[in-house]
Amino acid sequence: MKYEQISSELFIKNRRKFMSKMEPSSIAVFNSNDIYPVSADSTLPFEQHRDIFYLSGADQEESILLLFPDAHDKKLREVLFVRETNDHIAVWEGEKLTKEKATEISGIETIYWLSEFDKVFFNLMTEADTIYFNTNEHYRQSVETQTREDRFIRDCKLKFPGHKVAKSNPILQEIRGVKEPEEIDLMQTACNITEKGFRRLLDFVKPGVWEYEIEAELLHEFIRNRSKGFAYTPIIASGANANVLHYIVNNQQCKDGDMLLMDVAAEYANYSSDLTRTIPVNGRFTERQKAVYQSVLRVKNEATKMLVPGTDWAEYHKEVGNIMTSELLSLGLLDKADVQNEDKNWPAYKKYFMHGTSHHIGLDTHDYGPLKSPMKANMVFTVEPGIYIPEENMGIRIEDDVVIQEKGEPFNLMANIPIEVEEIEELMKA
Missing domain, CATH: 3.40.350.10 (Creatinase/prolidase N-terminal domain)
Structure with a gap:
């Protein structure tokens, strides 16, 4: 080991x-x-x-x-x-x-x-x-x-x-489903290793690099920090590839003007971390890219606040759907008629955000944990909303791992991993 x-x-x-x-x-x-x-x-x-x-x-x-x-x-x-x-x-x-x-x-x-x-x-x-x-x-x-x-x-x-x-x-x-303090420490270590990999990439990604080269950089950083490697099969998806939710071939060249979605994270001692960040290949967001990114980030931040003891799993996802609907309306991706005429079994927002927002994480990336009883303190969840727009050659997802606290907002195990637009642009400066 x-x-x-x-x-x-x-x-x-x-x-x-x-x-x-x-x-x-x-x-x-x-x-x-x-x-x-x-x-x-x-x-x-x-x-x-x-x-x-x-x-x-x-x-x-x-x-x-x-x-x-x-x-x-x-x-x-x-x-x-x-x-x-x-x-x-x-x-x-x-x-x-x-x-x-x-x-x-x-x-x-x-x-x-x-x-x-x-x-x-x-x-x-x-x-x-x-x-x-x-x-x-x-x-x-x-x-x-x-x-x-x-x-x-x-x-x-x-x-x-x-x-x-x-x-x-x-x-x-x-x-x-409820983690011991030692387990949370091990997951924090996995997240810290993931952070090192992501920061390494911000200085590496530029137009012309290949997705598999990015994968290699990550693996190098993970293993040199005592990880076996990826906690799950890495997704490194540039441009339109980001609209394939489980894109894992990672064999395309990153192009100037495209966004790059990376769902990649390290394991440590068999415990998983699970990170997604989406960055501009050339280091600068366009106004449209920034607007969509900020919408996803707002949904993530609001969803995180709801992860408290007593929260119902199904109701949580419904409420996140309502928040996402509001953002999609502001982006012009949906209009009021889309929402008024939606199928309640497949709400209008699902056209652009078709997966769940959170899952248990721990020894397994999609970890064991009850989903039909209220959430408890020391459960650890991902928070990972996304907006996928094939017609704009863009998919954006942002994801952190958070620990439910007895009181107050969850503790973010990935709080030190760059996420704000300005910080990402600053770190990607040549």
Whole structure:
């Protein structure tokens, strides 16, 4: 791992929260992600399943976490299984977790080698009535690949058909949505790394550069600051490309007079940041570009103020839509007839602003977190309105990450990243 070791106290707290919500006499199991093949002997870089990381800090393949708060043997109430290492593995793959290191990272005293899992698990299942399965129920998920978790669930149902089944996901949605102070610090670090990348770009972008060159500059800055790289696939979209919401080919040349939309951010210690900034390729906004930019910025600022404890997710987005409608009217993109005759299921403003304004962010860029209950303090959200005008060859989106406070306006983790027109123009001066 590139990042500095996280205190085990975070993972101890997270496990306590999870176990406090488990049914009596129940076991929960969490598996690492697979290493996914490309072809021949090639594989994708390993990415740990965020749930086992959240609960244990184990950032290694072939790890299993078992939680059984009511186990007869107190030593078996928290168990972490890790891959047994040897001299051959050390030479070819590098250092793996020892039992001692696994305890230091996770705060779990009982560590077994993975080869012992079946025996220990069977013994504990004879005491348990319920098994918690960790299914993926994220509202955006569309996974087709069978995961290590899927295989475990399939095999467990065959071996233990008499046990009741419960879901880990509702608990995780609730507890992962509200961040601990240590998590917010890690996200702040990710945002600080992102800031360094963005400031590097302001001195680099000019007419004639290619989108992929900008991507390379960012990756350089992120990795040199102990990030693995991008928190998500980067969007570097100049000119008309900005009107493609998930434009990721990043293969066009930036032209004089165009705007450049960059939805790019660093991860740190598996925690995400999520930034969007839109800047003029030549360093100067035209009057029209400035007007649209300022409208987006006003919507972002007003939307941010609404992210307070008690806010309803659906009502929040409706209100942001009303603010955006007002801005689009002032820009001449909508007229009163458009609004009066709009389809209530697809309001008029959606022609120019078709996506949501905010999402939870944390270990996942689109993080777990409840959406059908009121917002709480220490939830972290993006705020990312945009206006997309294909006929003007322009798309503008602005995005920050903010922490809901117990009282007052949210705390902006990206407050130091340039956002005002004058500051951007000043920093982009040749």
